Amino acid sequence: MKIAICVKQVPDSWAEKKMVNGRLDRESVDAVLNDLDEYAIEEALRIVEPLNEGKESPEHTITLISMGPERTTEAIRKGLSMGADGGVLVSDPALAGSDAVATAKVLSKVIQDGGFDLVFCGTESTDARMSVIPAMLAESLGWAQLTFAGSVKVHAGAKSVEIARMTESGVETMSAAFPCVVSVIEKINEPRYPSFKGIMAAKKKPIDTKALADIGVSSGEVGTTGAWSEVLEAQPRPPRDKGVKLEDSGDGGTKLADYLLEKRLV
Amino acid sequence: MANILFLVDHDGSKVAKTPGELATFAKRAGSAIGVILANNGAGDALAAQLSGTEIDRLIVVENDEISKHGIAAAVSALAQVVAKEKPEALLVASSARGKEIAGRLALRIAGGVITDATDFRSDLSTTQSVFGGSFTVNAKVKVGTPVITIRPSSIEAGVASAAASIEKFEVSIEAKDKTVTISNSQPPVKGGRPDLTEAKIVISGGRGTNGNFAEVEAMADLIGAAVGASRAATDAGWYPHTHQVGQTGKTVSPQLYIACGISGAIQHRAGMQTSKTIVAINKDPEAPIFDLADFGVVGDLFAVLPQAREALKAKRA
Numbered sequence: 296m297k298i299a300i301c302v303k304q305v306p307d308s309w310a311e312k313k314m315v316n317g318r319l320d321r322e323s324v325d326a327v328l329n330d331l332d333e334y335a336i337e338e339a340l341r342i343v344e345p346l347n348e349g350k351e352s353p354e355h356t357i358t359l360i361s362m363g364p365e366r367t368t369e370a371i372r373k374g375l376s377m378g379a380d381g382g383v384l385v386s387d388p389a390l391a392g393s394d395a396v397a398t399a400k401v402l403s404k405v406i407q408d409g410g411f412d413l414v415f416c417g418t419e420s421t422d423a424r425m426s427v428i429p430a431m432l433a434e435s436l437g438w439a440q441l442t443f444a445g446s447v448k449v450h451a452g453a454k455s456v457e458i459a460r461m462t463e464s465g466v467e468t469m470s471a472a473f474p475c476v477v478s479v480i481e482k483i484n485e486p487r488y489p490s491f492k493g494i495m496a497a498k499k500k501p502i503d504t505k506a507l508a509d510i511g512v513s514s515g516e517v518g519t520t521g522a523w524s525e526v527l528e529a530q531p532r533p534p535r536d537k538g539v540k541l542e543d544s545g546d547g548g549t550k551l552a553d554y555l556l557e558k559r560l561v
Numbered sequence: 562m563a564n565i566l567f568l569v570d571h572d573g574s575k576v577a578k579t580p581g582e583l584a585t586f587a588k589r590a591g592s593a594i595g596v597i598l599a600n601n602g603a604g605d606a607l608a609a610q611l612s613g614t615e616i617d618r619l620i621v622v623e624n625d626e627i628s629k630h631g632i633a634a635a636v637s638a639l640a641q642v643v644a645k646e647k648p649e650a651l652l653v654a655s656s657a658r659g660k661e662i663a664g665r666l667a668l669r670i671a672g673g674v675i676t677d678a679t680d681f682r683s684d685l686s687t688t689q690s691v692f693g694g695s696f697t698v699n700a701k702v703k704v705g706t707p708v709i710t711i712r713p714s715s716i717e718a719g720v721a722s723a724a725a726s727i728e729k730f731e732v733s734i735e736a737k738d739k740t741v742t743i744s745n746s747q748p749p750v751k752g753g754r755p756d757l758t759e760a761k762i763v764i765s766g767g768r769g770t771n772g773n774f775a776e777v778e779a780m781a782d783l784i785g786a787a788v789g790a791s792r793a794a795t796d797a798g799w800y801p802h803t804h805q806v807g808q809t810g811k812t813v814s815p816q817l818y819i820a821c822g823i824s825g826a827i828q829h830r831a832g833m834q835t836s837k838t839i840v841a842i843n844k845d846p847e848a849p850i851f852d853l854a855d856f857g858v859v860g861d862l863f864a865v866l867p868q869a870r871e872a873l874k875a876k877r878a
């Protein structure tokens with residue numbers, strides 16, 4: 296079984312994110328591996344580890360796939376230190392400003408060429424938060440879509456997957472035969488911290504960096520020029536007015552009620 | 562006149578609040594055409610619930626395979642409606658399902674996609690609030706038919722007296738869109754309270770409730786609020802996951818958000834910081850939630866909430 300995991304490098308959650316010329320300024324912020332992608336890696340590891348147990352060379356492998364600037368290798372390295380086997384990074388100046396459509400095209404091309412059985416993703420990135428890429432990968436690959444998984448069961452022998460999809464519409468049990476795109480929510484597991492051994496081993500694991508030409512996607516299909524949507528204008532929101540903070544000295548509840556009534560909030 | 566299609570969100574028997582809102586947005590750019598994807602025999606009862614909205618036409622697709630095979634089947638049905646109607650744009654309410662349908666449909670009909678818009682104008686451009694509300698972005702699809710998801714409660718739904726015309730439309734779902742089989746589906750447990758993403762007021766409890774949501778719920782019932790929870794509270798099993806507010810829960814933007822015993826972690830803020838007015842009750846004066854709060858009470862929620870409730874009742878009487 297060959298599993299691919301799509302991982303995105305995003306600004307650190309606490310970093311102040313800014314738009315410059317209608318694009319997220321990725322340069323000026325600390326970058327990390329997208330939270331939910333760690334959960335995807337953890338889940339895939341839990342699936343392959345028992346199957347690979349006692350084998351000389353692992354029969355079931357995990358490859359991390361990302362699209363992003365060159366320093367995305369740091370995020371990939373983090374995933375490798377958790378235990379993934381290798382990585383592919385598509386990095387090209389022409390990719391800057393790509394929309395979701397272009398991102399899906401690039402990632403699915405790499406997945407197609409890699410001969411994978413399953414793709415794991417997070418359900419959402421912490422920067423753009425669209426929650427669409429896994430579904431779009433399923434569409435462009437023509438694979439089964441098993442997304443928003445709160446639990447995953449992979450039947451390696453029968454080549455099928457069953458998940459519990461957990462969303463605001465409730466819980467659905469759904470299944471499909473390989474190949475599938477699976478996305479996970481954070482309820483699924485608790486990702487491990489990379490061990491010292493894992494960090495050392497990751498330094499020797501291969502990361503294959505490819506330009507657009509290497510994967511056969513033309514630069515006109517991606518980036519700002521190839522995007523099917525465009526940002527017309529981006530404005531910082533005026534900062535919130537400083538609020539009132541009072542210590543409860545026995546009348547905090549009454550004061551709260553007064554505030555709500557005075558502002559006609561209730 | 563331009564046709565704007567939109568997907569009518571429902572749970573099988575009851576339509577959501579969003580179709581009226583989407584119709585009002587659609588009317589800005591042309592006629593509002595709602596599409597209902599339903600099981601066989603369920604369409605008319607759903608359509609009947611939409612009277613009084615600004616919908617001009619309703620296209621009812623009845624096909625049991627849509628609810629059985631999930632997102633891909635819904636996309637297949639919608640693409641067939643789009644091929645017939647050739648709309649100028651397609652609107653969908655933002656939700657896990659709505660966004661996934663939009664993303665796939667965009668690829669299938671070769672149009673750009675915009676998610677989580679809070680505004681939609683007659684020139685088909687949108688407004689999004691990004692990075693937890695710190696930036697406002699105006700955007701537009703420039704290739705193909707725009708597919709746009711719009712956050713619930715972004716507009717007050719307009720009312721109209723003329724009833725929408727209703728027509729049935731047959732679709733056939735191809736095998737490639739039936740690779741997923743849904744064997745069981747459990748709707749979320751709904752209390753009598755308003756829906757989180759649709760409510761004007763949301764009151765949330767966190768670890769500080771220590772598992773006791775009684776005070777939070779009593780206040781919710783008094784002021785007609787929906788109840789939310791932090792991840793600490795849903796992880797502990799104190800409140801259902803479907804009520805989680807935040808990065809991996811729901812994004813809410815009510816008129817009033819009251820955070821009780823919630824510290825204000827970045828992941829929680831991501832789901833509530835665009836609320837118009839934020840109130841926080843927390844024992845710790847240093848809790849980061851106070852940085853966001855318009856009104857903060859440093860105190861014990863089990864003292865502050867009941868007292869506030871009594872005061873509200875007294876003043877109202």
Ligand SMILES: Cc1cc2nc3c(=O)[nH]c(=O)nc-3n(C[C@H](O)[C@H](O)[C@H](O)COP(=O)(O)OP(=O)(O)OC[C@H]3O[C@@H](n4cnc5c(N)ncnc54)[C@H](O)[C@@H]3O)c2cc1C
Nearest residue numbers: 301302362394395416417419420423424425426427428675
């Ligand atoms: C503020 C903002 C708003 C945007 N709005 C739009 C918009 O309305 N329409 C539009 O078309 N584009 C938009 N974009 C561009 C869009 O963010 C990128 O195309 C992005 O790669 C896909 O969206 P996402 O990060 O939200 O992915 P999501 O769908 O939220 O990500 C889910 C999962 O997909 C995988 N994934 C996503 N991106 C990558 C990647 N680059 N490499 C590897 N795996 C990945 C990860 O597993 C991730 O957990 C926006 C960007 C920003 C910064």
Ligand SMILES: Cc1cc2nc3c(=O)[nH]c(=O)nc-3n(C[C@H](O)[C@H](O)[C@H](O)COP(=O)(O)OP(=O)(O)OC[C@H]3O[C@@H](n4cnc5c(N)ncnc54)[C@H](O)[C@@H]3O)c2cc1C
Nearest residue numbers: 767768769791792793807808809810822823824829844862
């Ligand atoms: C990938 C990922 C996704 C996440 N997604 C989400 C998400 O969607 N939503 C979310 O909420 N979190 C999310 N989190 C978790 C988040 O980081 C925090 O851990 C969580 O929000 C903390 O919840 P809390 O504020 O209730 O608990 P705590 O941080 O423990 O805060 C409890 C607060 O209650 C106060 N308190 C205690 N007793 C009382 C009392 N009697 N009266 C008044 N105040 C009292 C304390 O002073 C404290 O400030 C996510 C984390 C990760 C890693």
